[in-house]
Amino acid sequence: MQGDRRQIQTAVLGGADSEDPLMLPLEAIELDAFRRHHEHDTFWCGLLLGGCGLQLTTKLYTDRVCHFAHYPGPDGHPHVCGRRARGVNSADHLYVKSEAAAWLRNRGLQADFEFTQPEGAPVGSVVDIQFQHGGLRVHLDQAVQPAWDQDGLEPVLGMSVPVERDTLIDRWYVHRIRLNSEGTSRKVQIGTEAFAREPEWFALDDCEMTERGLSTPAVERIVRARSTRPPSRWPTGKVKKVPGTEARAQVVLRRLADALKVESVVVVNRVLGEIAAVTGVSQQTQAELDTAVAGANRWLEGQAEVRRDLFARLDEAVAARRTKQIRELLARVNATASHDRTDTEDVIAAAAADYMTAFTSEAYERVRGILDGLSRTGRHLQPAQMRPLVEKAIQAAADAGSLTGDREAIQIAYWKERAGLNQPTSPSPARPARAAPAGDQQQPRRRNLHKQVARRYWIKRSCPRCHAGQGHNCVIDNQTSTGEVRNVPHDERLQPILEERKAKQQQQTPPPSPWRVYDVTCPDCSQGPDARCESPGGPHRSRVELAKEYSRLRKPPPKR
Incomplete structure (x- = not known):
């Protein structure tokens, strides 16, 4: 399947102004069930998706991804739509509003939602959630720079939005948001990221709105840790008394040392400003302050040189198209040098980001093309013939990074198994048993239900897992669309039959007499x-x- 990134994967239900989003399944076998479920609904290229507002239809393909499409114009020619965002994440702002509204209703809270477009950003980049006293601004992409000091709106960052280390240190933590595909919908998760720690992720129902703003279980731990006072270093009755100005000088000296320890340029500059405001200290303390300031200024000069070198190396790497180096340097630039950039630095960083976007998109297209070829011909190839193709798919998936989703991961795991890439390299005297395909390893094997239900019963029902219809055997659920038949039906097809039998037995068994x-x-x-x-x-x-x-x-x- 040729990975056409321009195909429309999302729409809205009911009309052009609708805020009810849905996502189209990519595979033909899933689209059949989708059409049956929505046989009385209409799909639209919604205005809130940046679309033209005209009605859409669904296109079913077996040789490429299924997608929404516009009806032809009156002259029979294809309709031209200027909608820019068309992928599975193009309706995420609508899913954010829908889930957040339901979450707030369950807590007895009300809020106003607005898809604002500050700085001319495209619709969907920012979602503002306004409460009576404060609110949240959700940044789903990098179109708008987060404003950390803006009154009333706490930033919540999408996965692609960088945050500088100094912000993490100064604010203790920041919140992130991601949306995961579940069927034809997207589900919200909130992450809390602290300095030198990976984000901890939580379901929206695990989060609360407090006086501090959005709170997760991780926030509660961070606040407790930062709010706990250290044990006294002086015995009771022997508290060391220090004059006010002297005490303040010692505090800012410690803060400066801490800022230098974590290499925070922003905090160092801020503390230097506080030191300049300290007056009326003793001659000895003033000497300590002067020495600390001189050392900090030398460190800042060194950091400025490191920054110039970092951007120069990134510029050189982009010119030479050294992808691995660009990826590493761009991550460092976003983490350590995202504040107070010059125009030249902005140009270099933007060029690097554009290069990586194009590179990962191209890699994703290679992944989809290889997997589509394997779904058509892989069953007829020997493992040795299949292995180079699977290895190319694995490398392309690594290059595509976060663009590679669960569907591609399941397919790659399946073809790795078929190609023998999961087998140990050393020969074994006993032939290992063939493992179940990756698509059928998603749930632990339960008891042998297929031995309890005869074929003549379950073949009359469709399978809710692989969507095999009546009269058809179940197929392996590996999302490759190869249609490879399973030896036994899925448990999900058998379980309802067993439950019906149990309920029938309970109805036929007379209840025991009551106790006296x-x-x-x-x-x-x-x-x-x-x-x-x-x-x-x-x-x-x-x-x-x-x-x-x-x-x-x-x-x-x-x-x-």
């Missing part, structure tokens, strides 16, 4: 069955309730 009060031993007075309680008012209440509970549990009573 004097069938049980009294919990209060310990009188056994058939012995009356010692209370003058009849059986104790606890004995009555126990008999009712045994009856509710359908527990067989003792023989009378």
